[in-house]
Amino acid sequence: MTIRDVTIIGSGPAGLTAAIYTARANLNPLVIEGEPSSTSDQPGGQLMLTTDVENYPGFPSGIMGPELMMGLREQATRFGAEIKTEKVTKVDLSKPPFGIWTGNNDDNNAGPTYQSKSVIVATGAKSLLLNLDREVELIGHGVSTCATCDGFFFRDANIAVIGGGDSAMEEALFLTRFAASVTIIHRRDELRASKIMAARAEASDKINFRFNTVVTEYLGDDALSGLRLQDTQTGEESILDVTGCFVAIGHSPNTALFEGQLPLKPNGYLITNPDSSTTEVPGVFACGDVQDDYYRQAVTAAGSGCMAAIDAERYLESL
Numbered sequence: 001m002t003i004r005d006v007t008i009i010g011s012g013p014a015g016l017t018a019a020i021y022t023a024r025a026n027l028n029p030l031v032i033e034g035e036p037s038s039t040s041d042q043p044g045g046q047l048m049l050t051t052d053v054e055n056y057p058g059f060p061s062g063i064m065g066p067e068l069m070m071g072l073r074e075q076a077t078r079f080g081a082e083i084k085t086e087k088v089t090k091v092d093l094s095k096p097p098f099g100i101w102t103g104n105n106d107d108n109n110a111g112p113t114y115q116s117k118s119v120i121v122a123t124g125a126k127s128l129l130l131n132l133d134r135e136v137e138l139i140g141h142g143v144s145t146c147a148t149c150d151g152f153f154f155r156d157a158n159i160a161v162i163g164g165g166d167s168a169m170e171e172a173l174f175l176t177r178f179a180a181s182v183t184i185i186h187r188r189d190e191l192r193a194s195k196i197m198a199a200r201a202e203a204s205d206k207i208n209f210r211f212n213t214v215v216t217e218y219l220g221d222d223a224l225s226g227l228r229l230q231d232t233q234t235g236e237e238s239i240l241d242v243t244g245c246f247v248a249i250g251h252s253p254n255t256a257l258f259e260g261q262l263p264l265k266p267n268g269y270l271i272t273n274p275d276s277s278t279t280e281v282p283g284v285f286a287c288g289d290v291q292d293d294y295y296r297q298a299v300t301a302a303g304s305g306c307m308a309a310i311d312a313e314r315y316l317e318s319l
């Protein structure tokens with residue numbers, strides 16, 4: 001089996017930027033992009049579930065998320081990156097060359113599908129969703145998981161934010177810049193958010209709270225027109241007329257493959273060394289949302305993909 005120089009796991013902005021840079025450094029990167037699915041855990045990552053992206057530099061009129069990802073993919077292959085549409089099922093990062101298993105080849109006794117001197121982990125994260133009917137198809141049509149990305153499209157609209165944590169407070173406060181009203185819907189009678197964030201949200205005259213309330217249905221045909229709510233104490237149902245619903249119930253990094261092999265933070269994100277994409281394992285690098293629980297933007301993911309490519313190139317030179 002050929003031992004690759006660089007294998008990149010993941011194909012969001014971080015993975016594909018790492019592919020562009022390592023391909024241009026003549027390292028013939030292999031990108032294992034994942035397999036199509038209806039969630040953000042698919043080739044291209046979270047931007048595949050986004051419509052207009054207006055904050056990615058260089059696109060003054062905005063660009064559709066999937067179009068941006070196709071452009072990055074094409075740019076990577078143009079310089080010689082090899083892309084495989086497969087899902088990684090197992091990795092062995094205990095010693096180089098690192099082993100990577102894909103598809104059904106996860107038999108412990110079978111050899112790895114690929115071996116590589118360095119690995120760039122760019123498996124991303126997914127926003128947690130409510131898992132209601134039609135939720136994924138309404139993303140980009142009223143349902144969103146990112147106020148920074150989509151808030152602008154809801155000028156003068158009535159909006160709901162789901163969740164009671166700091167993210168929900170932050171999203172709601174951000175949305176008051178555009179919205180006519182923001183209703184925070186929380187399943188309990190007490191917020192999980194820090195006191196300071198909760199106080200800020202409570203002080204806003206645009207924000208209302210609905211406690212002990214869950215969403216049971218998204219209403220509207222092609223675009224969201226309202227939410228069916230249920231009071232968790234009384235069981236009583238009601239309709240909230242909103243054209244925007246921001247689900248802010250947390251994120252989950254795609255790190256299951258690396259448990260026990262790379263150090264993780266208590267919240268499951270990969271740990272990289274400060275100001276670097278290096279991990280505790282020499283030759284293994286991480287970039288994008290899989291190691292970023294703070295910024296979580298496409299452009300910061302792309303920037304960290306560039307860092308990982310340069311770190312991998314220097315590591316290979318040092319061998």
Ligand code: NAP
Binds near residue numbers: 170251
């Ligand atoms: P979080 O603290 O885990 O809060 C998630 C919220 O969503 C909780 O209120 C939870 O309800 C609710 N929730 C979870 N699953 C739900 C479901 N299926 N249906 C309805 N509601 C559901 O997550 P987060 O707000 O994303 O924050 C994550 C971490 O980042 C926290 O440590 C937070 O402090 C930090 N953060 C900080 C800032 C800041 O300081 N500016 C901003 C954002 C995030 P329950 O309360 O009932 O569990």
